[in-house]
Ligand SMILES: NC(=O)C1=CN([C@@H]2O[C@H](COP(=O)(O)OP(=O)(O)OC[C@H]3O[C@@H](n4cnc5c(N)ncnc54)[C@H](OP(=O)(O)O)[C@@H]3O)[C@@H](O)[C@H]2O)C=CC1
């Protein structure tokens with residue numbers, strides 16, 4: 001089997017890609033501050049902001065392909081720590097793109113729907129970018145650097161992702177579930193619209209796009225939904241107490257990083273390629289019986 005290196009394997013998305021890739025690849029995964037064993041995956045510690053360490057790692061493993069899912073993925077943290085977050089979100093991405101370009105290694109980068117300002121949805125991959133926060137700006141910079149350094153690379157713009165807890169990471173639904181189970185008020189935005197998918201669906205999309213797509217592809221789900229409506233779906237499917245679920249507006253919650261209103265992705269080219277996200281209901285139900 002060919003070797004696939006997945007950066008950020010200790011993170012939410014990287015862990016899901018590791019689960020899925022194992023049937024077809026000899027999988028190597030990286031972590032940085034959270035040591036993790038994933039059965040069937042060879043895990044390696046690396047600080048991807050260090051160019052020489054990154055180069056040594058790739059020389060030692062000699063992967064056939066690389067999926068780059070390591071990032072500082074919290075918009076609020078990026079807003080407050082622009083330099084630190086830029087080193088992993090931009091600088092480390094440039095390192096990987098350079099090394100992959102030099103060695104013609106197929107390379108997939110995980111970008112975000114937050115490259116858009118949310119004013120003209122749904123967004124096609126050809127639409128102009130216009131981030132409203134530093135995290136989005138860093139992802140745009142990383143995308144542009146990759147396209148300049150290695151035009152054959154794949155840039156996967158990911159939507160909001162959800163799923164069960166992984167050994168280290170969780171998705172946005174766990175705090176929501178915890179709040180409702182504790183009988184506390186959960187205020188969810190009715191004016192923030194996304195096209196979410198679960199972690200496994202996202203992983204399927206990236207593995208499909210890897211090496212098949214040159215340039216940018218959108219891997220959103222089929223449904224556009226507000227966080228509040230998503231919360232209602234969560235209550236229904238997880239049979240949670242829903243009395244304390246309330247709708248609010250983005251402006252009601254103070255956040256370090258501004259968020260766009262509606263960054264729904266138009267992912268029709270990916271659907272034509274064979275990316276087939278199930279309905280949100282079905283994707284949420286699948287979390288009740290994890291395989
Ligand atoms: N979650 C979401 O809803 C969305 C995520 N994305 C993008 O998808 C990708 C995956 O996100 P997600 O899985 O949620 O992120 P997580 O925050 O769950 O994981 C981040 C990963 O990056 C690793 N990492 C951070 N800094 C370094 C470093 N200096 N060197 C090496 N590894 C490092 C972490 O390792 P460790 O923990 O061991 O330190 C961890 O494995 C990211 O590119 C993100 O921007 C895009 C859209 C939505």
Ligand SMILES: Cc1cn([C@H]2C[C@H](O)[C@@H](COP(=O)(O)OP(=O)(O)O[C@H]3O[C@@H](C)C(=O)[C@@H](O)[C@H]3O)O2)c(=O)[nH]c1=O
Nearest residue numbers: 073074075112113114159160161172187188189227253
């Ligand atoms: C959605 C939502 C969030 N919040 C609060 C909770 C949290 O502290 C803060 C941010 O929420 P979230 O973490 O869910 O959302 P956010 O940080 O915007 O999540 C993003 O992460 C990065 C990686 C991406 O690329 C995006 O696509 C997206 O997934 O706002 C509310 O109070 N109500 C809400 O309805």
